[in-house]
Amino acid sequence: MGLVWREQMSVANNLIDSEHKYLIDQINALETALNTKENHDIVEETLDHLVSYTKTHFDHEETIQRKIRYPQLDEHKLEHKQIMRNLYAIKNELDSILGTDQRDRESDNNDEVTDSELNMILADEEVEHSVTKQDLEPLIALIRSWIIDHVIGSDMKLKAYLIKRPVDFV
Numbered sequence: 001m002g003l004v005w006r007e008q009m010s011v012a013n014n015l016i017d018s019e020h021k022y023l024i025d026q027i028n029a030l031e032t033a034l035n036t037k038e039n040h041d042i043v044e045e046t047l048d049h050l051v052s053y054t055k056t057h058f059d060h061e062e063t064i065q066r067k068i069r070y071p072q073l074d075e076h077k078l079e080h081k082q083i084m085r086n087l088y089a090i091k092n093e094l095d096s097i098l099g100t101d102q103r104d105r106e107s108d109n110n111d112e113v114t115d116s117e118l119n120m121i122l123a124d125e126e127v128e129h130s131v132t133k134q135d136l137e138p139l140i141a142l143i144r145s146w147i148i149d150h151v152i153g154s155d156m157k158l159k160a161y162l163i164k165r166p167v168d169f170v
């Protein structure tokens, strides 16, 4: 059963709410991808998209927080940073499951998976067959909890400030 955005999750801002809905859709898409036969390419593509979309969303949210002079901006930004670090770590973990971890160990920067590395993973049909749904499921459960816990925990605190503004305030 997929996650569903509910009115109680609204932070009283159209942009943030619609981005949260989209994030939830993407988490659901990842879970759906796990259950498809040729899931590895789709899982990788969906995860890649989710990670970059999450970064974009965090940037938007921080811009709004700066504009409303949100008193907990620094704290909130730190949480965003930690989630991004965790998401990049999952991408690296996926590389290691796919047998490409050697390339990552050679790199000092474990925050980033480059496009060329991802392309190599996607091109490597042989190792993809060794990945099972059971390998990926716990990773996706972690992603879901990081994002959803943040949305219903920290993001909800924005509501008290955003409710004083027009819903389309950016």
Ligand SMILES: [Fe+2]
Pocket (backbone or CB within 6 Å): 016, 020, 057, 061, 151, 155
């Ligand atoms: Fe958010």
Ligand SMILES: [Fe+2]
Pocket (backbone or CB within 6 Å): 058, 061, 076, 080, 150, 154, 155
């Ligand atoms: Fe946030």
